[in-house]
Amino acid sequence: MNGTEPFKIPPEAAFATTYDVAIVGSGVSGALIAKTLGALGLKVLVVEAGPGEDVTIGEYTKSVERFYSAVSKDNNAPYAHSRNAPMPRDYDAVKLRDSQPNDRGYLVQNGPFEIDSTYSRVLGGTTRHWEAKALRMLPDDFRMQSAFGRGRDWPVTYDALAPDYGRAERELGVSGNVEDQRYGGLTFEDGYVYPMKRMPPSFLDKTMAKDLDGFEVKVGEQTFALNVRSTPQARNGIPNPAYDGGKGFTPTGAVSIHQAEMGGRCQGNTNCVPICPVQAKYDARRTLLAAMDTGNVHLLARTVAFRVEVDGTTGRVTGITCKTYADKDAPGHVTGMLQARIFVLAANAVENARLMLASDLHGSSKLMGRNLMDHAYLLTWGLMPQVVGTGRGPLCTSGIEDIRTGNYRQHHAAVRFSIHNDGWGWATGAPYTDLAELVDARNLTGAALRRGLIDRVGRQLLLDCMIEVLPEETNRISVDPRHLDQLGNPRPVVSFHIPDYTLETAAFSRRLTRQIYQRLGAEDHTRYDPLAPGWVSHDGEGFTLRGGNHWAGTHIMGTEARTSVVDATQKSWDHGNLYLAGAGSMPSIGTANTTLTLAALCLRTADAIAAELSPGLATASVSTHCQEIPA
Amino acid sequence: MSLHRITDLAGLHRHLHAAMQLEHATIPPYLTALYSIMPGTNTEAFDIIRAVAVEEMLHLTLVGNLLNAVGGTPDLTVHGFVASYPAMLPDGEEDFAVDCQRFSPEAISTFLRIERPADLDHGEKGGRTITRKKARGTVKAGHVGPETEEHFFSIGEFYKAIEDGLDRLHADMGEALFCGNPASQIGPEYYYSGGGGLIAVTDLASAKAALDLIAEQGEGVTDTIFDEDGEIAHYYRFQQLLLGRYYRAGDARDKPTGGPVPVDWKAVYPIKTNARLDDFTKGSDLREAALEFNSTYAIFLARLTCAFQGAPEEFIPAVGDMFHIKELFHRLMRQSIRGTEGLNGAPTFEIDRLKDDPE
Numbered sequence: 001m002n003g004t005e006p007f008k009i010p011p012e013a014a015f016a017t018t019y020d021v022a023i024v025g026s027g028v029s030g031a032l033i034a035k036t037l038g039a040l041g042l043k044v045l046v047v048e049a050g051p052g053e054d055v056t057i058g059e060y061t062k063s064v065e066r067f068y069s070a071v072s073k074d075n076n077a078p079y080a081h082s083r084n085a086p087m088p089r090d091y092d093a094v095k096l097r098d099s100q101p102n103d104r105g106y107l108v109q110n111g112p113f114e115i116d117s118t119y120s121r122v123l124g125g126t127t128r129h130w131e132a133k134a135l136r137m138l139p140d141d142f143r144m145q146s147a148f149g150r151g152r153d154w155p156v157t158y159d160a161l162a163p164d165y166g167r168a169e170r171e172l173g174v175s176g177n178v179e180d181q182r183y184g185g186l187t188f189e190d191g192y193v194y195p196m197k198r199m200p201p202s203f204l205d206k207t208m209a210k211d212l213d214g215f216e217v218k219v220g221e222q223t224f225a226l227n228v229r230s231t232p233q234a235r236n237g238i239p240n241p242a243y244d245g246g247k248g249f250t251p252t253g254a255v256s257i258h259q260a261e262m263g264g265r266c267q268g269n270t271n272c273v274p275i276c277p278v279q280a281k282y283d284a285r286r287t288l289l290a291a292m293d294t295g296n297v298h299l300l301a302r303t304v305a306f307r308v309e310v311d312g313t314t315g316r317v318t319g320i321t322c323k324t325y326a327d328k329d330a331p332g333h334v335t336g337m338l339q340a341r342i343f344v345l346a347a348n349a350v351e352n353a354r355l356m357l358a359s360d361l362h363g364s365s366k367l368m369g370r371n372l373m374d375h376a377y378l379l380t381w382g383l384m385p386q387v388v389g390t391g392r393g394p395l396c397t398s399g400i401e402d403i404r405t406g407n408y409r410q411h412h413a414a415v416r417f418s419i420h421n422d423g424w425g426w427a428t429g430a431p432y433t434d435l436a437e438l439v440d441a442r443n444l445t446g447a448a449l450r451r452g453l454i455d456r457v458g459r460q461l462l463l464d465c466m467i468e469v470l471p472e473e474t475n476r477i478s479v480d481p482r483h484l485d486q487l488g489n490p491r492p493v494v495s496f497h498i499p500d501y502t503l504e505t506a507a508f509s510r511r512l513t514r515q516i517y518q519r520l521g522a523e524d525h526t527r528y529d530p531l532a533p534g535w536v537s538h539d540g541e542g543f544t545l546r547g548g549n550h551w552a553g554t555h556i557m558g559t560e561a562r563t564s565v566v567d568a569t570q571k572s573w574d575h576g577n578l579y580l581a582g583a584g585s586m587p588s589i590g591t592a593n594t595t596l597t598l599a600a601l602c603l604r605t606a607d608a609i610a611a612e613l614s615p616g617l618a619t620a621s622v623s624t625h626c627q628e629i630p631a
Numbered sequence: 632m633s634l635h636r637i638t639d640l641a642g643l644h645r646h647l648h649a650a651m652q653l654e655h656a657t658i659p660p661y662l663t664a665l666y667s668i669m670p671g672t673n674t675e676a677f678d679i680i681r682a683v684a685v686e687e688m689l690h691l692t693l694v695g696n697l698l699n700a701v702g703g704t705p706d707l708t709v710h711g712f713v714a715s716y717p718a719m720l721p722d723g724e725e726d727f728a729v730d731c732q733r734f735s736p737e738a739i740s741t742f743l744r745i746e747r748p749a750d751l752d753h754g755e756k757g758g759r760t761i762t763r764k765k766a767r768g769t770v771k772a773g774h775v776g777p778e779t780e781e782h783f784f785s786i787g788e789f790y791k792a793i794e795d796g797l798d799r800l801h802a803d804m805g806e807a808l809f810c811g812n813p814a815s816q817i818g819p820e821y822y823y824s825g826g827g828g829l830i831a832v833t834d835l836a837s838a839k840a841a842l843d844l845i846a847e848q849g850e851g852v853t854d855t856i857f858d859e860d861g862e863i864a865h866y867y868r869f870q871q872l873l874l875g876r877y878y879r880a881g882d883a884r885d886k887p888t889g890g891p892v893p894v895d896w897k898a899v900y901p902i903k904t905n906a907r908l909d910d911f912t913k914g915s916d917l918r919e920a921a922l923e924f925n926s927t928y929a930i931f932l933a934r935l936t937c938a939f940q941g942a943p944e945e946f947i948p949a950v951g952d953m954f955h956i957k958e959l960f961h962r963l964m965r966q967s968i969r970g971t972e973g974l975n976g977a978p979t980f981e982i983d984r985l986k987d988d989p990e
Binding site: 056057058059061062065145197236239241248251253256258265267362 | 671890
């Protein structure tokens with residue numbers, strides 16, 4: 001890929017230009033919209049709050065090295081922290097006491113639940129540290145209210161979104177096996193195959209499948225047979241020659257503006273989160289550089305959106321005031337105004353809401369920032385009876401999906417389970433903590449230490465239970481003038497509690513995983529620390545729940561301005577030339593990581609913007625959008 | 632390798648065997664320079680050399696596909712397949728030998744000669760092939776005696792001779808030339824990178840596409856730095872290291888104007904050039920590591936041979952071999968050789984010696 005210059009647009013030049021579309025955020029949402037519109041010849045500016053680096057292999061390698069040398073291997077460990085565009089760090093989440101907010105990190109945590117979710121303010125956004133699971137949401141997830149009397153319905157059905165899921169799977173480069181995805185009402189177009197073949201199941205997956213496949217579980221009134229199934233993921237594997245009617249698929253390799261042909265095929269480094277050392281994992285820089293290659297897209301980095309300016313009469317956005325800094329830490333910035341025909345906020349569910357609220361734009365529904373969702377993760381861990389090769393392959397190659405939906409959702413939340421190839425790391429800090437224990441507590445050295453580590457780490461199994469959280473208006477992002485960052489931007493204030501609907505499934509999942517460990521002959525080592533952040537109790541039993549970094553719902557999508565923030569194309573009901581893009585638009589998150597679904601939504605948004613700005617250019621798939629909104 | 636003008640199928644097979652040897656002969660010197668770079672330093676240089684080395688592996692596979700397509704049998708395990716360094720290239724360039732040496736200006740200069748464009752200072756000499764006696768030190772696999780041979784100034788010219796031969800045979804035989812089993816073709820499932828993918832060879836068009844890809848990636852199309860797909864040729868990639876700057880689109884030869892390519896020639900393991908097993912004391916860890924390297928490399932070549940001979944799934948475990956090979960590179964390069972003035976070990980690539988004289 002060529003073209004260094006678009007990465008270095010001087011701020012004064014960017015602020016002096018009226019673009020067709022200005023996009024706040026270079027993550028997956030913004031990059032997909034930029035690429036689609038740039039390819040149609042529209043002039044696009046992408047604004048990124050972070051330093052905008054990592055467009056060469058050399059820069060990327062620095063991030064990998066930063067991660068290797070970091071003491072805390074948290075989600076943002078590979079990325080240089082910037083005082084002018086700070087990021088949440090999971091270690092900032094601490095147990096809240098006496099309802100005192102925790103403001104030690106970038107997020108201000110109001111509680112009552114302490115959420116350890118994060119996001120990344122770097123080029124490519126949070127896809128830089130995501131794991132790249134790319135499951136589709138189930139048809140039932142889109143009709144929670146009509147099917148189960150819970151949550152909200154989407155203004156779009158699964159069937160309507162299915163072609164966009166296909167487009168998103170192409171853009172992200174998903175490896176998967178359609179046959180493994182036939183459960184819970186999921187349907188695929190006849191003959192559809194994923195762009196790449198499924199990631200090969202790990203030895204651990206196969207070991208578990210032997211004991212688990214066909215295991216029958218009663219949930220509510222229904223009985224489900226469990227099966228270990230491959231997990232679709234946006235990771236480079238083996239291209240499927242049958243893809244696209246036999247045309248095959250060409251994976252995108254490592255990102256670089258210089259030629260550094262790294263194929264980026266997964267080598268099983270088991271380091272997907274927070275950074276893949278060989279760039280096998282999709283991140284939005286791939287899409288962004290393709291957007292740049294159209295010649296119509298500029299990037300303005302080190303620029304934080306400060307205020308959305310609105311014409312009081314028409315409600316239209318007249319510009320977005322931004323602050324551009326030179327040094328990532330030193331105070332000092334220049335202020336300018338983005339000018340465009342259409343504006344897109346694609347800064348993630350937290351930052352989109354934060355920016356709108358900081359601009360005093362609460363929406364006619366007053367729902368801006370409300371209905372905050374994330375997945376609640378219950379972690380369980382044990383030791384398998386034999387060495388299972390922990391520490392090889394992507395973090396997860398398989399999961400248990402069979403109870404992702406069912407009538408039980410009238411009463412409690414949906415759940416899916418991931419089988420972790422990376423051992424207990426997420427729960428206990430393994431293998432470092434194991435090493436410390438074997439050396440310090442058991443006094444092992446030399447060969448005995450090596451054997452001890454293999455026996456201990458090589459048998460580790462971690463099963464995560466990914467539990468649905470439904471939208472509730474009291475779960476929210478807000479702003480408070482008492483909490484500002486260095487640039488003077490209000491920091492996000494998070495108020496979150498875990499509903500009983502979700503806790504009920506946490507208790508169920510703990511019971512089920514105990515049974516699973518018994519079937520596997522594994523020692524269950526799961527322990528929850530009542531003093532840890534995220535500790536909750538339900539019916540006398542305590543658990544620690546962890547965040548999933550799947551922030552959603554803060555500019556929720558619906559059928560009317562009174563009860564939602566955006567329409568089915570992610571267009572603001574209140575501001576005719578403003579789109580709020582990303583997981584913030586989602587009315588439910590089911591049991592799928594949000595990225596694939598928000599990517600599908602953003603491709604539709606790009607079509608809608610194209611249709612609005614240059615009807616002649618729009619692709620055929622555009623014309624159906626508006627009709628899908630039920631009357 | 633006696634390389635006469637290609638007049639029959641056997642001649643084509645001989646040229647293609649030589650081409651596989653040629654592609655492989657670049658890999659030990661490239662990997663030696665690559666892994667001599669101390670981890671975490673010279674990242675730009677590391678990426679440039681790595682990218683070229685990976686494309687040589689692609690070229691090796693493309694030639695394997697071509698040889699399979701015309702009914703030949705790729706074999707990377709034959710005696711003499713792995714060059715003995717210093718080595719002359721199997722296509723017969725006579726003015727330089729190739730060493731396995733540390734990352735250094737000398738190494739890069741050699742790499743530039745390996746990848747030099749046909750027209751660099753040679754175009755006016757009329758005719759691209761020099762016909763004379765076999766030079767001493769060329770890779771000896773398949774030699775039939777001291778005969779008159781074709782020698783080529785550049786790899787590109789060598790491939791042009793293959794293409795001409797392919798054309799002549801195709802004129803005689805038609806598509807019957809492509810009598811190989813299509814199931815032996817290695818497809819894009821097993822290789823991809825930014826630099827183009829594998830081409831299954833089943834007819835004249837796909838055969839020429841494979842040859843074009845090799846030639847373009849090596850030295851560029853005449854007089855250009857970038858090929859049609861915007862990919863920079865190996866010669867100019869390496870040149871960036873000596874000139875300290877990246878090329879970008881529109882640049883003239885020798886005058887890159889892109890970002891800087893910082894190089895630290897000192898952040899390199901001081902390895903011995905063309906190390907031999909006999910440089911390492913018997914029973915020492917270096918000796919053990921060198922032996923393990925050679926046997927691992929032999930296993931790797933045997934696995935690739937299986938993959939080329941109808942079991943492409945063998946490429947997957949071969950990836951694991953490559954990790955093992957990299958670890959052994961580092962194990963050797965981090966230790967100094969007893970009795971030398973601070974010279975470190977390196978792989979010896981004495982694969983045949985392993986077979987002749989197992990320790």
